[in-house]
Amino acid sequence: MISDEQTILEVKDLKIHFKLHEGLLKAVDGVDLSLRKKETLGIVGESGSGKSVTTQSILRIIPQTAHLEGEIILRSEETGKNINLATLPMNGKEIRKIRGGEISMIFQEPMKAFSPVHTIGNQMMETVLLHRTKDKNEAKEIVLQSLREVGMSNPEQRFDEYPHQLSGGMRQRAMIAMALASNPAILIADEPTTALDVTLQAQVLELMNNLKEKTGTSIIFITHDLGVIAEMSDNVAVMYLGQVMEYTDVDTLFHGAKHPYTLALLKSMPSVGAAENKRLEAIEGNVPTPINLPKGCRFFSRCKLAQDGVCNVQDIPLVKIEDGHYVRCVLVDEKNRGGR
Amino acid sequence: MGTEATLLEVNAMKKYFPIKKGFLKRTVGYVKAVDDVHLTINEGETFGLVGESGCGKSTLGRCILRAIEPTEGSIKFRNQKGNVVDITELSPKDLRNYRRDMQLIFQDPYSSLNPRMTVLNIIGEPLICNKIASGNQLRERVKSLMEVVGLNSKHLERYPHAFSGGQRQRIGIARALATNPRLLICDESVSALDVSIQAQILNLLEDLQEQFNLSYLFISHDLGVIQHISDKIGVMYVGKMVESAATDDVFKNPKHPYTESLLSAKPVPDPRVKKERIVLQGEVANPANPPSGCYFHPRCKYAKDICRKKAPAFEEVAPGHFAACHFAKDLQLTGAAGQ
Known part of the structure; x- marks a missing residue:
């Protein structure tokens, strides 16, 4: 992945392994990502692909039992220095300053992410007091302002309400307001609209896009919904079993994807407007558990193009086939080289 | 009831849940979960029911099975002999016979299977309850059902935890098919699954429909899935059906x-x-x-x-x-x- 002065976050060869009785679970195995200013990076993948763990490791909120390797470099805007988040102590001062400050996060289930026994206002004040100001009155102003920004009706009243008093859509708005209250440089959104209905999802996506325009925050957007990806992202990383299979801009993903997994994923999705009564081209089999995986391509067991002796011999690198388009597939790589 | 081909006709169905308050638990109002809904499903047809959460689509599905007692309305069902019966008027004993013809496939393949029962017991339970098969016959029937839904019939004695989400959903489908039903109510049956698995299950449901001439009431909030699988669509909003037509008409010309x-x-x-x-x-x-x-x-x-x-x-x-x-x-x- 190219990095220039616009890059604010770079993940290099990230590995997250869990030691289990059954063996070594490689949740994330050599992931490279880079995020530029004002960019939305979409991460798409099925459950178990390691997309959530990857982003959680950026904030260092993965379980302590996890074994973390690689580099996560944040180009801090405040200090102008490069910080390697992967080496910071998990409970240290430095990482706690970044968490919810320079990098904040929106979770999937707004009900679980809020404390049920504190008011919305108090929970948001906590972030603001930690990261932006020590003055309580000023903090309250900031909180009310950010509640207003996310389109919350009657913010003064909402400030004193508990999470259960808000509806699902409102709670997700409060969550976004909380994440943005600290003026983050990077916003990580982990399936923020999966639990919402389509009409609410449309509201939240529009809101996030508008806020991004206004504040210039970079967003890492995790989802399994390719429709949402098309709408939100500039660049997309397709993950499967802890590895990035394809990394490209959003237009190429939908109109010139190369990796068999990406193509299969696109075909297996029933979409509004597709030719009807066409049988879906399902991907056979299940996502394997990433324990003691054989050598070679992760997608080997389910890939229609897989060739014995070619795909399962050695681990496959992520190869650049065009500027900004990376694919992890031997067959694509060979074809590409042969064509030139 | 409509034509010969009509399998199910729901007329003016209402389900009001009372809101009770105070010491005396007086009824202070009603939640009109389903309010005056009509729908018909023909044999071998898929009716897609779409709407946001809380619009009453699941309640409607359950009312049709009488898993929840509807407040008002009639549910006419054509039985295998071709006679039309109003399900709402059946006594509990008679209802049992009709329940065989209608089965439900649930959303969450993790909570809808008892973790302490083997696959044999799970799929076999409806057969035992309805006194359809027992002993060796039961085993054979369960085996063939597993093959129908694409599971390995050697895994008969395994427990649900040994299966993945998609496989569990297949177990749920096999259980629903056990009594040879004619109407399957799929309540968000593919919503909890990953895209690639979802496609497998949708294909399976379509194959089964062809094979056994099944009718589906397919409840989902996902318009893509609904468009793919349905012949007709009903759109619900706050307990009422607001639009109903053939799939193409709804999508092209709402x-x-x-x-x-x-x-x-x-x-x-x-x-x-x-x-x-x-x-x-x-x-x-x-x-x-x-x-x-x-x-x-x-x-x-x-x-x-x-x-x-x-x-x-x-x-x-x-x-x-x-x-x-x-x-x-x-x-x-x-x-x-x-x-």
């Missing part, structure tokens, strides 16, 4: 503003399609205290005075196309993108 906004809210998996999106303001009305007139009027951009005052009737606005909107015939609404 007649209700709510359907239009649902179609436009669905993200299109193509960055080159830039569409004008109608983002609905506000939230779904509270079914315990719905707005006056048309329930959709506070969020509708076409709303006029009459919408606030008078509830629209659910009428045929074009051949086979029903909608509940005062202006269904006048409005030019946009269908789904990419059509």
Whole structure:
């Protein structure tokens, strides 16, 4: 992945392994990502692909039992220095300053992410007091302002309400307001609209896009919904079993994807407007558990193009086939080289 | 009841849940979960029911099975001999015979299977309850059912935890098929699954439909899935059916503003399609205290005075196309993108 002065976050060869009785679970195995200013990076993948763990490791909120390797470099805007988040102590001062400050996060289930026994206002004040100001009155102003920004009706009243008093859509708005209250440089959104209905999802996506325009925050957007990806992202990383299979801009993903997994994923999705009564081209089999995986391509067991002796011999690198388009597939790589 | 081919006809179905308050538990109001809904399903047909959470689509599905007792309305079902029976009038004993013909497939394959029962017991239970098979015969039947849904019949003695999400959903489908039903109610049956697994299950459901001439009532909030699998669609909003027609008609030529906004809210998996999106303001009305007139009027951009005052009737606005909107015939609404 190219990095220039616009890059604010770079993940290099990230590995997250869990030691289990059954063996070594490689949740994330050599992931490279880079995020530029004002960019939305979409991460798409099925459950178990390691997309959530990857982003959680950026904030260092993965379980302590996890074994973390690689580099996560944040180009801090405040200090102008490069910080390697992967080496910071998990409970240290430095990482706690970044968490919810320079990098904040929106979770999937707004009900679980809020404390049920504190008011919305108090929970948001906590972030603001930690990261932006020590003055309580000023903090309250900031909180009310950010509640207003996310389109919350009657913010003064909402400030004193508990999470259960808000509806699902409102709670997700409060969550976004909380994440943005600290003026983050990077916003990580982990399936923020999966639990919402389509009409609410449309509201939240529009809101996030508008806020991004206004504040210039970079967003890492995790989802399994390719429709949402098309709408939100500039660049997309397709993950499967802890590895990035394809990394490209959003237009190429939908109109010139190369990796068999990406193509299969696109075909297996029933979409509004597709030719009807066409049988879906399902991907056979299940996502394997990433324990003691054989050598070679992760997608080997389910890939229609897989060739014995070619795909399962050695681990496959992520190869650049065009500027900004990376694919992890031997067959694509060979074809590409042969064509030139 | 309609024609020979009609399998199920639901008329004026209502389900009101009482709201009880105070020491004496007096009824202070009703949640109108399902309010005056009509639908018909023909043999071998899939009826897709779509709507946001809380619109009463699951309640409707359960009322048809009488898993929840409907408050009012009739459910006419054609049995295997061709006689039409009103399910709402059946005694519990008679109902048992009809339950065989109607089965439910649940959403969550993790909580809908008992973790302490083997696959043999899970799939075999309906066979034992209905005294269809026992002993060796049961084993054989369960084995063949497992093969029908694409599971390895050697895994008969395994427990659910040994299976993945998609495989568990297959177990749930095998259980529903055990009694040779004619109507399957699929309540968000693919919503909890990953895209690749979802496609497998949708294909399986379509194969089974062809093989056994099944009818489906397919409940989902995912418009893509609904369009893919359904022949007819019903759109629900706050307990009422607001539009119902053949799948193509609904997607290409919606007649209700709510359907239009649902179609436009669905993200299109193509960055080159830039569409004008109608983002609905506000939230779904509270079914315990719905707005006056048309329930959709506070969020509708076409709303006029009459919408606030008078509830629209659910009428045929074009051949086979029903909608509940005062202006269904006048409005030019946009269908789904990419059509």
